[in-house]
Every structure is written in structure tokens, then in C-alpha cells.
Amino acid sequence: MADLTINFAGIKSPNPFWLASAPPTNSGAQVHRAFEYGWGGAVWKTIGAPVLNVSNRYGAWHYGGQKMLAINNVELISDRPLEVNLQEIRDVKRNWPDRAVIVSAMVESTPEAWREIILQIEDTGADGIELNYGCPHGMSERGMGAAVGQVPEYCEQITRWVMEVARIPVIVKLTPNVASVVPPARAAIAAGANALSLINTINSIVAVDLDTLEITPSIGGKGGHGGYAGPAVKPIALNMLSSLGVDEVVRKSGLPISGMGGISTWKDAAEFLLLGASNLQVCTAVMHYGFRIIEDLCDGLNGWMDARGFQTIDEVVGKSLHRISDFKDFDLSFRAVARINPDKCIQCNLCYVACNDTAHQCIDLVDAGGKVVLPYRYDMRSNGRHEAVSTRPEPVVREEDCVGCRLCYNVCPVEDCIEMVEVPSGRTPVTWDQLSKSKAEVTTDWEAMKRYRDEVGIDIH
Amino acid sequence: MQIIKPEEVLTEYYPPLTDHEALVEANRCLYCYDAPCTHACPTHIDIPRFIKKIATENVVGSARTILEANLMGATCARVCPVQELCEGACVLGSDHKPIAIGRLQRYATDHVYERGIEVFKPGAPTGKKVAVIGAGPAGLTCAGELAKLGHSVTVFEKRELAGGLSTYGIIVLREPVEVAQAEVEMVRRLGVKIKTQMELGKNLSWDEVRSGFDAVFLSVGLGVVPAMGIPGEEHILDGLEYIEASKMNPHEMTIGSNVIVIGAGNTAVDAATVARRLGAERVTVVYRRTDREMTAYPHEYSFIKNEGVDFRFLTQPVEVISVDGRVTGLKCVRMALGAPDASGRPAPEPVPGSAFVLPCDQIVKAIGQAKPAVASLLGLETEKGYLKVSEDLETSQPNVYAGGDCVRAKGSASTVMAVQDGKLAAFAMHRKLVPSVGVAADD
Numbered sequence: 001m002a003d004l005t006i007n008f009a010g011i012k013s014p015n016p017f018w019l020a021s022a023p024p025t026n027s028g029a030q031v032h033r034a035f036e037y038g039w040g041g042a043v044w045k046t047i048g049a050p051v052l053n054v055s056n057r058y059g060a061w062h063y064g065g066q067k068m069l070a071i072n073n074v075e076l077i078s079d080r081p082l083e084v085n086l087q088e089i090r091d092v093k094r095n096w097p098d099r100a101v102i103v104s105a106m107v108e109s110t111p112e113a114w115r116e117i118i119l120q121i122e123d124t125g126a127d128g129i130e131l132n133y134g135c136p137h138g139m140s141e142r143g144m145g146a147a148v149g150q151v152p153e154y155c156e157q158i159t160r161w162v163m164e165v166a167r168i169p170v171i172v173k174l175t176p177n178v179a180s181v182v183p184p185a186r187a188a189i190a191a192g193a194n195a196l197s198l199i200n201t202i203n204s205i206v207a208v209d210l211d212t213l214e215i216t217p218s219i220g221g222k223g224g225h226g227g228y229a230g231p232a233v234k235p236i237a238l239n240m241l242s243s244l245g246v247d248e249v250v251r252k253s254g255l256p257i258s259g260m261g262g263i264s265t266w267k268d269a270a271e272f273l274l275l276g277a278s279n280l281q282v283c284t285a286v287m288h289y290g291f292r293i294i295e296d297l298c299d300g301l302n303g304w305m306d307a308r309g310f311q312t313i314d315e316v317v318g319k320s321l322h323r324i325s326d327f328k329d330f331d332l333s334f335r336a337v338a339r340i341n342p343d344k345c346i347q348c349n350l351c352y353v354a355c356n357d358t359a360h361q362c363i364d365l366v367d368a369g370g371k372v373v374l375p376y377r378y379d380m381r382s383n384g385r386h387e388a389v390s391t392r393p394e395p396v397v398r399e400e401d402c403v404g405c406r407l408c409y410n411v412c413p414v415e416d417c418i419e420m421v422e423v424p425s426g427r428t429p430v431t432w433d434q435l436s437k438s439k440a441e442v443t444t445d446w447e448a449m450k451r452y453r454d455e456v457g458i459d460i461h
Numbered sequence: 462m463q464i465i466k467p468e469e470v471l472t473e474y475y476p477p478l479t480d481h482e483a484l485v486e487a488n489r490c491l492y493c494y495d496a497p498c499t500h501a502c503p504t505h506i507d508i509p510r511f512i513k514k515i516a517t518e519n520v521v522g523s524a525r526t527i528l529e530a531n532l533m534g535a536t537c538a539r540v541c542p543v544q545e546l547c548e549g550a551c552v553l554g555s556d557h558k559p560i561a562i563g564r565l566q567r568y569a570t571d572h573v574y575e576r577g578i579e580v581f582k583p584g585a586p587t588g589k590k591v592a593v594i595g596a597g598p599a600g601l602t603c604a605g606e607l608a609k610l611g612h613s614v615t616v617f618e619k620r621e622l623a624g625g626l627s628t629y630g631i632i633v634l635r636e637p638v639e640v641a642q643a644e645v646e647m648v649r650r651l652g653v654k655i656k657t658q659m660e661l662g663k664n665l666s667w668d669e670v671r672s673g674f675d676a677v678f679l680s681v682g683l684g685v686v687p688a689m690g691i692p693g694e695e696h697i698l699d700g701l702e703y704i705e706a707s708k709m710n711p712h713e714m715t716i717g718s719n720v721i722v723i724g725a726g727n728t729a730v731d732a733a734t735v736a737r738r739l740g741a742e743r744v745t746v747v748y749r750r751t752d753r754e755m756t757a758y759p760h761e762y763s764f765i766k767n768e769g770v771d772f773r774f775l776t777q778p779v780e781v782i783s784v785d786g787r788v789t790g791l792k793c794v795r796m797a798l799g800a801p802d803a804s805g806r807p808a809p810e811p812v813p814g815s816a817f818v819l820p821c822d823q824i825v826k827a828i829g830q831a832k833p834a835v836a837s838l839l840g841l842e843t844e845k846g847y848l849k850v851s852e853d854l855e856t857s858q859p860n861v862y863a864g865g866d867c868v869r870a871k872g873s874a875s876t877v878m879a880v881q882d883g884k885l886a887a888f889a890m891h892r893k894l895v896p897s898v899g900v901a902a903d904d
Contacts, residue, residue, distance in 0.1 A: 064488050064516070065484060065485050065488035065489075065516075346552040346553070346555065346556075347493075347497065347552055348491045348493040348494070348496075348552045349493060349494040349495060350491065350492070350493065350494055352494055353494035365495075375494065375495035376495050378500050380505065380885070382500065383500070383501055383502060383503040383505075383546065383881075384501055384503075384545060384546060384549075385501050385544075385545050385546060385549030385550045387500070387501070388497040388498070388500035388501035388550040389497055389501075389549075389550050391500075392497050392500070413491050
């Protein structure tokens with residue numbers, strides 16, 4: 001059994017999974033139930049400035065029969081009275097001393113307002129504070145949330161106000177609605193924050209209703225951008241997470257990072273850990289399936305860690321970060337080609353059409369006699385299961401022409417049918433960075449590039 | 462005694478897919494390129510395309526995709542032996558469950574018929590007139606395709622209702638009459654005149670047809686169930702009539718309590734199903750060969766065994782036993798398989814001294830149909846008793862085309878093959894009637 005406990009900026013929890021600050025952590029009763037299911041911690045739904053909510057708050061993106069690949073929302077921070085929230089936080093923490101109770105906060109941008117809310121939160125006995133610099137809708141129109149997170153100077157200033165007061169760990173939650181999350185992260189570090197978390201939701205319009213022509217969700221006929229979250233945002237979150245992990249300033253600060261954005265399964269969780277998150281927050285998956293998913297999040301992660309020989313979460317954190325690289329440092333001489341396993345191939349020929357129409361035309365359809373044939377060439381009078389199956393050609397990669405783009409690998413519906421095989425290119429390893437220094441002319445002159453290709457034997461068909 | 466209501470026991474076997482079921486199933490389709498299901502379909506419906514359209518909720522477009530290749534798509538969705546055709550070729554078949562192509566096709570085509578949506582319009586008039594003899598699947602398809610191309614088409618049908626075997630010969634469990642009639646109406650709305658109770662050689666003369674039309678399509682199907690040539694034959698019921706009665710007049714039917722069905726093809730399966738469902742306590746299929754040679758498909762065999770029908774293989778009827786005009790038994794002899802016969806199947810031969818009597822009170826025969834009689838009537842050349850046709854489905858007489866079961870000298874007779882004949886014949890006739898189109902009209 002791997003040890004799943006974590007100590008995140010001094011906040012301890014029995015597993016790395018916390019509920020993110022969102023509707024699932026709206027009340028004491030919900031958080032209490034979540035802890036009964038085994039959640040390691042919960043970031044309370046943001047408390048702070050008074051708000052009023054609207055109806056039709058959530059839109060969702062469904063694809064290919066799968067519900068909620070992503071959700072978007074225009075719900076604001078907690079609309080329950082501050083006093084009620086503070087009392088319930090106090091009660092939950094008293095009942096669950098071993099779980100992490102973090103309180104997300106957002107108030108108007110004055111030192112007094114922040115000072116007051118921080119003191120109120122600390123008075124509950126909560127383990128930490130998360131500063132919500134990310135809410136992309138509603139609150140940002142009032143100068144809070146993303147309006148702060150998008151301007152590093154504001155981010156730094158408010159964090160300073162908080163750090164002057166706070167005696168418990170403070171996590172700064174970053175918005176993804178920026179060109180780079182690094183400047184706001186550095187600002188938080190400069191102001192003395194104890195930890196970072198990301199990503200908050202992404203600006204989005206999730207759909208237009210084709211019957212009413214209204215925006216989804218329609219709020220009395222109107223709609224607007226809302227915060228996008230769920231499985232579809234995971235790759236964006238992983239990229240932003242890793243951009244912090246490889247940033248010199250963030251690395252040197254040693255600040256732990258809480259990762260979130262589309263974590264639905266233990267596999268997602270492991271990826272976030274590998275790219276530098278040492279705590280994981282979950283929301284949309286819980287909103288889809290309920291608190292019970294914590295069981296497999298822990299069980300699956302534990303199983304994977306055992307199988308890989310990882311004993312603690314710390315051993316996993318950041319394990320893949322050193323592989324994050326820039327294009328200019330990739331080896332241009334590395335060569336891989338696609339290879340289709342004929343025993344596994346079911347001849348759906350999706351690889352063929354993908355390669356032929358949209359990639360590099362290096363998959364052939366080959367008949368039983370080894371002859372290359374064209375699609376749709378059977379006789380009009382030919383029919384029946386036997387004829388259709390027995391005469392069906394199969395896709396074969398012309399490896400000498402394959403550029404190794406990996407599109408066929410991605411479209412193939414069969415597990416382990418197409419493999420990307422590393423093959424010797426016969427060329428000395430070289431990166432673009434090295435090449436552009438040793439042969440600067442190839443970066444600007446196609447003739448020079450052609451000579452270089454001829455010289456080292458690069459043939460693009 | 463249990464009261465059996467035909468309208469309850471003879472309803473369509475598979476319920477329609479709900480919108481959600483259709484969506485889920487459609488999304489399971491891989492959208493294969495140059496898909497084997499399309500190759501396997503005798504009419505080559507672009508199956509991945511029509512399924513993808515269901516997935517995108519473009520159901521009318523889905524139905525159009527189906528009907529462009531197969532005007533009788535609603536019938537074929539129900540009666541096609543999909544296990545031997547599209548679904549049998551599905552790439553998911555080996556490791557998973559094949560896509561329910563037939564039921565998705567039914568979902569899409571029912572969608573347009575239930576809502577009265579016109580999928581096609583008649584073409585600009587060409588001034589050419591075509592007669593179609595026989596309003597079964599081949600004839601209706603040919604007529605519809607020709608009307609889409611602008612020809613003036615008249616269909617002559619000897620029965621009271623058009624639709625052929627779709628109307629009369631396929632049990633309601635597989636295809637309700639309304640489905641066949643919806644297809645007839647669709648063809649009618651394309652401007653095709655359908656004249657029923659008009660029979661060639663009776664109230665319709667061949668000269669009239671030849672002189673009044675530029676071309677003719679013969680889709681007359683096959684003849685009656687042939688005589689068995691055994692004593693007491695007059696007591697044996699005709700399987701096709703038995704099925705017809707179950708569709709048209711189920712309340713008037715007399716069903717035995719111990720029924721024997723002779724033959725083991727699709728019609729025998731249907732007749733036995735009717736007998737069981739309408740109250741026969743015991744139904745036995747008697748066949749002179751074995752389950753390996755029977756023409757019923759494996760899925761039909763397992764279906765009917767689940768219905769509680771018994772099989773007696775290697776059993777040849779030789780005499781109907783009756784008392785005072787009432788059937789009491791069928792005398793049979795046991796058979797053994799010998800050398801292959803003309804059909805390539807081992808010829809069954811009687812075992813001497815093996816006669817025995819199977820008790821029964823009703824006997825139905827479903828031993829195939831007689832070859833079309835129209836050939837000798839019209840002086841057309843034949844092949845193995847069927848009308849001989851060219852690649853373009855033209856008979857030995859110029860501008861006289863034929864298709865469907867009456868030309869099925871090779872392969873097995875089926876609705877979908879008939880539809881393909883009707884479609885290909887229509888294109889060939891169009892090329893001939895309007896030479897300027899060249900091959901453009903062809904698929």
C-alpha cells in the first residue's frame with residue numbers, strides 16, 4: 001500500500017484529493033458527506049462579497065454520446081450569508097480534524113476588506129485560505145476574481161495585504177484566462193504566498209440553441225461567457241501546470257502547486273502529479289457522478305503507485321517535468337514510423353483515410369494477393385458478408401514514406417493495433433537550436449535548407 | 462381455453478429504437494472508410510453515412526441516404542438477413558457486438574414515413590412511358606427510380622394491394638402491412654400510377670402493354686407453391702396463403718393444435734411462427750434434408766426454436782392421413798443423405814421400410830415456389846426456368862426488362878436483391894430511353 005498522505009504547504013490530508021471550491025463545497029452538509037466518502041480535503045466555495053445568483057447557471061458540452069465532456073457555469077461565489085458559511089466551516093473542521101478544510105475567499109480590492117475576511121476565516125479553525133483570483137464571470141465585472149488574476153500587479157498587491165494578516169497557509173489560485181500563468185504566479189511568490197493552485201475555469205460560450213437561437217444556458221433570453229471546466233480542459237491545465245513547473249522563479253521558490261482542471265480519474269490525477277502538482281482538486285467529475293468517485297481515485301492511484309514502486313506522493317510529484325522541453329531542443333534526427341499489427345487490425349480503414357486525406361499519404365490498401373488497390377472498387381453486383389469480408393483490403397504503412405506524424409495511431413479504434421516504432425534515421429542527433437547556430441542559413445533560405453537535407457539524407461515525399 | 466388475440470401475438474417483434482437508443486447505437490459506429498457493411502449490402506447503402514447522420518440528429522438526411530440506394534429501405538430494415546449481410550460484415554463483429562444496422566435503418570426510415578416527409582421529388586418529364594408488371598419490391602423500386610428520373614410509370618398489380626411479398630408474404634412479426642403500404646404510397650406520390658387487380662394474360666394484354674409503353678419491367682415474382690404429388694395433397698395448406706391470412710384476416714384463421722410445416726426455408730419459418738403464436742400446441746417442421754442444408758438462416762433457426770417449434774430432419778412426407786376429411790396424420794419415410802444433387806447439396810434418399818406416421822391435424826407446405834409462368838406466355842428466353850436477363854437486366858426482348866425473384870437463377874431470392882434489380886434496371890432503361898444521359902444516371 002502506497003502512502004497517499006500529503007503535507008501541502010503545511011496542510012495535512014490523508015489523501016491528495018480535495019474538492020475544489022465550487023458548488024460541491026457549498027455547505028457544511030455537503031462537505032461533511034464528502035468527508036464520509038473519504039475526500040482528503042475540501043476547498044470551501046468562495047465566501048466574501050454579497051451576491052445574487054441567476055437561474056440556468058450551467059451549460060455543458062456533450063460529444064459523441066458522452067455527457068458533459070465539459071461544463072460551463074455562470075454561478076457566482078457563495079450566495080449564502082457569510083455568518084452561516086463561517087459557522088458551518090467551524091463545525092465541519094471540528095468534526096473532521098484529520099481532513100483539510102481550506103476556505104476560498106474573494107472580496108472587494110481593499111486592504112480592509114481582505115484583512116477582515118482573513119481574520120474571520122482564521123477564527124473558524126480552517127487549515128488554509130485560497131485566494132480566488134480566477135472567477136471569470138460576474139465577479140470580474142466587479143473588479144474581483146479574474147480581474148485581479150489577469151494583472152500581476154493587482155495579484156501581488158492583494159496577496160501582500162493578505163500575507164500581512166494571515167497566520168495559516170495561503171494558496172493563490174490562478175486564472176487560465178491569460179497568455180501565460182507565469183507572471184501572476186511570480187507575483188504571488190513575490191508577495192509571499194505559501195502555495196499556488198491552478199487552473200480556474202476558462203472563458204467560454206458553450207453552445208447556441210439551434211431551435212431558439214439563444215445562448216446556452218439562456219438566462220431569460222440572454223447568455224454570456226461562463227467558466228469552462230471538466231475533462232475537456234485537462235490538456236490546457238496540464239500545460240499551464242507544467243509551465244510553472246519549468247519556470248526558474250517558481251521552481252526556486254519551492255512553492256507547492258495544487259493542480260486541477262478536468263481531473264476525473266486516478267489516471268488524470270497521476271498525470272497532474274507527474275507534472276508537478278502535489279495536491280489535486282476535483283469538481284466537474286463530482287458534479288457529474290457524486291462524491292463516491294473518491295473511492296476509485298484513491299484505489300486506482302494507489303494501485304498504480306504500487307505497481308510502479310512509488311511509496312509516497314512526493315516520489316511521484318514532478319517526475320515527468322524534466323521531460324518538458326521546447327521544440328528547439330527536440331532531436332530532429334529522432335525517427336519513428338507507424339506499424340499496423342495485421343492480427344489486431346479490424347480493417348475499419350480509418351487510418352487509411354486519415355493519412356490519405358489529411359496527413360502524408362503513406363498508408364496503402366493492400367489486397368490478399370499483396371497488390372495495392374484503391375477503395376470503393378468492388379463490383380456493384382458483389383455483396384454479402386463473406387465477399388465483403390474476404391475481399392477487403394487491409395491498410396499497410398509504407399514505412400519509407402511515413403513521417404511518423406502519429407495521426408493513424410490516434411484514430412485507430414483498436415487497442416495496441418498501431419504502434420509507433422523507433423527506427424534509425426542514420427543521422428547524427430541535432431536540435432533546431434544547434435542547427436540554427438551551426439548553419440544559420442538554413443533557417444532563412446530554402447535553397448540552403450534543400451542542400452542541408454540532401455547532405456544528411458532527409459527526403460520528404 | 463386461452464383466448465389469443467392476433468393483434469397482440471402478431472405484432473412487430475422488435476420495438477422501435479427510442480431516440481436515445483438510436484443515438485447511443487449510432488455513436489458506437491466507427492464510421493469505417495469504404496465500409497464492409499456497405500459492400501455487403503446488395504444495394505450498397507452508404508451505411509456509415511446514414512448512421513453518422515443519426516448521430517448528428519440529421520434523421521431526414523439519414524433516411525434520404527438510405528432511400529437513395531434502396532427505395533424499400535423500411536422493408537429491408539426489417540426483413541433483410543442482416544447477419545448474412547451488413548451486420549455480418551461489421552468490423553466490430555469479431556470482438557464486440559456489431560452495430561444494429563437494421564434497426565437504425567428502421568429508425569431513420571420510420572421517421573420520415575411516420576411524419577409524412579417527402580424525401581424525393583419526381584424528375585422533370587422525359588415524355589417516356591414505362592410499364593411495370595408486378596408491384597413487389599423490385600417493381601416498386603424500378604417504378605420509383607424511373608419516376609425520380611422523370612418517366613411516366615404505370616404499375617400493374619394483380620393483387621388487391623401493392624407491395625408484393627412485403628404486403629402479403631412476410632409475417633407481421635417482421636413487417637407490418639402498414640410499412641409496405643407506406644412505401645407504396647411514397648412511390649405513388651412520386652407520380653407513379655399503380656393499377657391493382659390487373660393481371661397479365663387475364664384483364665391485361667401483352668399487346669396493350671407493348672404498344673402503350675416505351676419499355677416494360679417485369680417483376681412478377683414466382684408462382685404458387687408447387688404440388689407435392691402425394692395422396693391426400695388436397696388437405697395440405699399453402700404456406701404463403703397461410704401467412705397472407707395471418708396478415709389480412711387473422712381472426713378468420715383456423716389453426717390446428719398439432720401443426721406440421723413441410724419445408725425449412727424462410728416461408729416455413731414464418732408459417733410455423735404463425736401457427737405457434739396463434740395457438741398451436743405443437744408445431745413440427747418436417748424437412749427431408751438436415752439443418753446443414755436448409756435454406757432458413759441460422760438466426761431464423763434459433764429464433765423459431767425459441768418459439769417452441771420442433772424439427773424433424775431427414776423426413777419425407779409420402780401421404781396425408783385423413784378420416785372423414787379431417788387430417789389425422791402425415792405419413793413419412795426416413796431419408797439418408799446421398800451424393801450431391803443438382804443444387805450441390807447431398808441428395809436425400811428414402812430409407813427402405815422406414816415409413817411412420819406423425820400425428821397432426823393441420824399440414825402447411827412451404828417448399829419453395831414454382832418458376833415464373835410469364836416466360837412462356839410472353840415467349841421470353843429462360844435460364845433454369847427463370848427469365849434470362851443481360852447484365853442490364855434486359856430480357857431476350859428489346860426494351861423488356863425483368864428483375865426480382867423471377868430472374869433469380871443465381872443466388873438466393875430476397876427483398877434486397879429484388880430492390881437492387883429494380884434500381885439497376887431503372888438506370889439501364891433510363892440510359893436507353895434517354896441516350897443523351899449516357900452513364901450519368903448510373904450510380
